[in-house]
Amino acid sequence: MEGEPTLRLRVFDLNCWAIRYLSKRRQERVRLIGDTLRQESFDLVLLQEVWSEQDYSDLRVKLAGCYPFSHYFRSGVIGSGLCVFSRFPILDTLLYQYSLNGYPYMLQHGDWFCGKSVGQVLLWGVTAPLLSLSLQLHAEYCREKDAYLPHRLVQAWELAQFIRHTSKAADVVLLGGDLNMHPEDVGIRLLRGWTGLRDAFAEARRFEGCKNGCTLVPDNCFSNKSELLPFPLGIRIDYILYKAISSFTVKCEELKTTTGPAPGTDIPFSDHEAVMATLHIQRQGQPVGAPPGTADLALADVVTEARTEVGVGLRAAQRQRYSSGRMAVLALLLLLLQAAAALGTLAGLGTEQPFPKFSFCLLAFLALGVLVLTTSLHMFHTMEVKMLHGTEDQMWMALRALQERP
């Protein structure tokens, strides 16, 4: 320690996979996570997929001694699943819900119901305010034909914009979460480039854990083996990212991941491996972490790439909006026709009922059902179009700003 004192910050990040009734051995694992966190006493714990508020409450009670401050972020139908435990006082919290998060009718993927968000807490970290974010982005279900890529890119962009707009409130920004993106994916390059966040894995002086820092590995007994077939070593989708805002420097001394079963047990914490970083935060002369001017060109390329993908999503959403709207109009026309026929029969225009009453009613109910469904779909895709269009616009503005920079 030279000059100003150093804050040594130990951070723990884990996607807990704690879905009530669905996740295997959930209660046992949550207990295990709680026990380990109590023993290890980190400074800051960022958890995702704690969908049950009861699990959070149990953890809070268990961890009250070593992590006196905590927050659970509520959103969506199921919840955001995000929570934070901290040794440092939590000064303020903010929840930002992404404008797009999958489709309500994709019940099997369920992302829409979670109300995926980024939960931000402002901490008083001994010498400086720390902004800490816990988050999860939309899952990737099929890498080859990733229908959710535009949504994930909108989320990455909104996250980056959110960080840019809120990060001035603190000296250090610290993000931990399951980004559901591989390190070289356009979304993560966009997020890192546009915010200047640095990847603890790439910057760490020492690393210990799964090869390449992978956090979803075939060796984990809960992980989905078929999904990981193309990646025999696993994939890295959980990250700890950081940057210094003002006259501070942040260095990553050590990064670790868990490797399979927790010590003394036969099961791992979750289907994801936990990521643990030890950071050194020190007040110094010049700020670091801001994207240097020379990187503008590369950043412009990333923004262009992301904008192209968002454009693809926009056109798909426009097509879906159009076809659902057309279907709704057809259903409405059918209903009107039927109403006219029924009125005609009632008024005694026809000598006899042209259709059997039963089929007539069945058709009317079907038409009504289709009308309601397609109208809802049309509204949903209208919202989707608006948000994708808005993001495309914002990215264009960003590109212009990058090009105009001296």
Added chain:
Amino acid sequence: MEGEPTLRLRVFDLNCWAIRYLSKRRQERVRLIGDTLRQESFDLVLLQEVWSEQDYSDLRVKLAGCYPFSHYFRSGVIGSGLCVFSRFPILDTLLYQYSLNGYPYMLQHGDWFCGKSVGQVLLWGVTAPLLSLSLQLHAEYCREKDAYLPHRLVQAWELAQFIRHTSKAADVVLLGGDLNMHPEDVGIRLLRGWTGLRDAFAEARRFEGCKNGCTLVPDNCFSNKSELLPFPLGIRIDYILYKAISSFTVKCEELKTTTGPAPGTDIPFSDHEAVMATLHIQRQGQPVGAPPGTADLALADVVTEARTEVGVGLRAAQRQRYSSGRMAVLALLLLLLQAAAALGTLAGLGTEQPFPKFSFCLLAFLALGVLVLTTSLHMFHTMEVKMLHGTEDQMWMALRALQERP
């Protein structure tokens, strides 16, 4: 001008009431607004309820000469209706959509479909970055029995939190919009107290316009006279609020509202009056605008009052969630019973069909309809409960912080 140069900023704020097919003489009024803005050349124009993107495009073309920078915020099914025109370069934009905004089934009120939001632009205002927000909160349809009060309070709270978290990016924060709250309402006291924003009307050295600064007045030929019966002078629900963040001072030199018909015409701009402020921004020693410590007690009272109202909304939402859930279970039971009866008949257990086929199918369709509807309602109210609960928690945290402050 002494010492550092002063920036004289002229701001125009208007709820344009430009709803396609519904608002009276919309195109004429939008043209009129454009002409006036071009003649008057303000520095910053914040508009709400510009629901049609075509109207925005028309305005942008017309105003390109005097307001070279502009942004339209897209959200929701219909849109946020928010746009900003500026003489200063727009550096960045951010849209924050409130987590609660009325009910989708209240079609006659339509707030839910708008995706009401706060649109934020970061401007480069000659000497300092300015954060400018244009926004609208949920409308008040019945002051005596205001079912939307909890939603509006959640919005006011989220707005205040959003401003607190993002305002460090600028030296001056400037908010213009239709807050749909009277000056003494708990929501506006909460917003002002929690952010330290100052009311241009209260601070202005000179005022000119409708009595008490009212912006919804019976004299306006488009305003709803019956709504304004209890308020013969009108009500003030459109505001320009501001605060200085860092070493700047902001003073309001003049505030004006329009009074009925625009000059040279027989119609006003909108059913709301426009608010125009002339602000002086100067770099100085100490920051102003932050809520002083002595005001903490009063602020705690406001937060407590708001939290009580949010609690009332929470209990109502819980009741609605419960009753919609119960209804869904009943509909499901009925469907299952019918399925069992139908299967029984098919399997030849009964000697004859106990019910007429037509009524049987009608009942099944009805039960299915009720099931879909009540399940959707249940999900919606679950989200509502989560957001109200989350806000209640955040307010409690704020109260604790206020009480613990030395």
